[in-house]
Amino acid sequence: MSHRxxxxxxxxxxxxxxxxxxxxxxxxxxxxxxGIQNHLWISTTPIMDSVSYNLGIPAPxxxxxxxxxxxxxxxxxxxxxxxxxxxxxxxVIVHKLATDRLTGIFRKxxxxxxxxxxxxxxxxxxxxxxxxVLDLQxxxxxxxxxxxxxxxxxxxxxxxxxxQKIMSKGKxxxxxxxxxxxxxxxxxxxxxxxxxxxxxxxxxxxxxLIKIAKNDTSTLPLITDIPNVDLVDWIPQVDxxxxxxxxxxxxxxxxxxxxxxxxxxxxxxxIPIFADxxxxxxxxxxxxxxxxxxxxxxxxxxxxxxxxxVLETPSYKKNAVRIAKMMREKPFSPEERLTKWTxxxxxxxxxxxxxxxGSRLNFLVYYNLDVIGVALAILLFVLYVVLRIVKVLLRxxxxxxxxxxxxxxxx
Numbered sequence: 001m002s003h004r005x006x007x008x009x010x011x012x013x014x015x016x017x018x019x020x021x022x023x024x025x026x027x028x029x030x031x032x033x034x035g036i037q038n039h040l041w042i043s044t045t046p047i048m049d050s051v052s053y054n055l056g057i058p059a060p061x062x063x064x065x066x067x068x069x070x071x072x073x074x075x076x077x078x079x080x081x082x083x084x085x086x087x088x089x090x091x092v093i094v095h096k097l098a099t100d101r102l103t104g105i106f107r108k109x110x111x112x113x114x115x116x117x118x119x120x121x122x123x124x125x126x127x128x129x130x131x132x133v134l135d136l137q138x139x140x141x142x143x144x145x146x147x148x149x150x151x152x153x154x155x156x157x158x159x160x161x162x163x164q165k166i167m168s169k170g171k172x173x174x175x176x177x178x179x180x181x182x183x184x185x186x187x188x189x190x191x192x193x194x195x196x197x198x199x200x201x202x203x204x205x206x207x208x209l210i211k212i213a214k215n216d217t218s219t220l221p222l223i224t225d226i227p228n229v230d231l232v233d234w235i236p237q238v239d240x241x242x243x244x245x246x247x248x249x250x251x252x253x254x255x256x257x258x259x260x261x262x263x264x265x266x267x268x269x270x271i272p273i274f275a276d277x278x279x280x281x282x283x284x285x286x287x288x289x290x291x292x293x294x295x296x297x298x299x300x301x302x303x304x305x306x307x308x309x310v311l312e313t314p315s316y317k318k319n320a321v322r323i324a325k326m327m328r329e330k331p332f333s334p335e336e337r338l339t340k341w342t343x344x345x346x347x348x349x350x351x352x353x354x355x356x357x358g359s360r361l362n363f364l365v366y367y368n369l370d371v372i373g374v375a376l377a378i379l380l381f382v383l384y385v386v387l388r389i390v391k392v393l394l395r396x397x398x399x400x401x402x403x404x405x406x407x408x409x410x411x
Contacts, residue, residue, distance in 0.1 A: 066091055128146050147337050179273065250307065269290060
């Protein structure tokens, strides 16, 4: 905002719609500053809690787990529900505090600038980067359009000679291990890496392909006596997931890779690192296509047990094939949903008809706490009146009883 002159050329284009990512509302504010009224949200994860709050999407904490740092699925016991309620409430409070400060930045330059939450609440559509077949079920609204798997094609490129050779190894097939770019394999503690590699050495019927960082010099010396391991600093992930000899993907649980893996019917072992990955792991377990291995419990025995369970239990592959078939055979592809709904928003402008009134209600009204409070007050008043009447009647009964006793004595 302190370089607004650089934004002015964008204003001149008179854009019909603009997309912004859901993790914060900076983009929402900049889009409104540019005079673009029709805002479309798009996510890199399942629906964030702040997004559902702003759009008025119901999110009952009894069975809708929060997105960030939450190791629960949609079936929770008492203490898990208590934790989920705490996390969801905290998320909304932090979001409100942060967006109020963000709004304050815009108002430094434009005094009457609306609160960014109000702008977000009027978004025409929300494209969600997950798949409704794979994801945990939750309430949604018309604005919510699932586009998980966007860009994942059924067509794959032929593997180069290097990867063809790797995929031919292993008596029973190949297992990929890739924990993402944020926490590469080299970042695991030395003793943890050694134990994982010892477990891999003992799973000798399978060949393991481990993705490492380009600057990783610590892992190579550890595999000198392990014949069933190859290390690479890059993998053609979608092409490898399509290979018939790939049996398992050990991954961190990021939603992009997870949707790709599910579409290719590959079972998984999830080692969640942060953010939505914990919840995504429990989602995989719910669908019966993989197993979670907590990052703080990685060891030789735990790694070996989790990997062998998924590899040697036919139901994981059977469920993965079923989920993949359902994801591929839905009536509309992610590309169709994205392009056709976007065109719809361009043709018809801001889609006020899809707006949920709940997003405009305050906390008391949304949960009917004012109605409940009045009803409770009336109930307590009626109860008070009844008790007073009973007390008076009991007193009268006592006086009548005394009067009767007095008459008997006099007679």
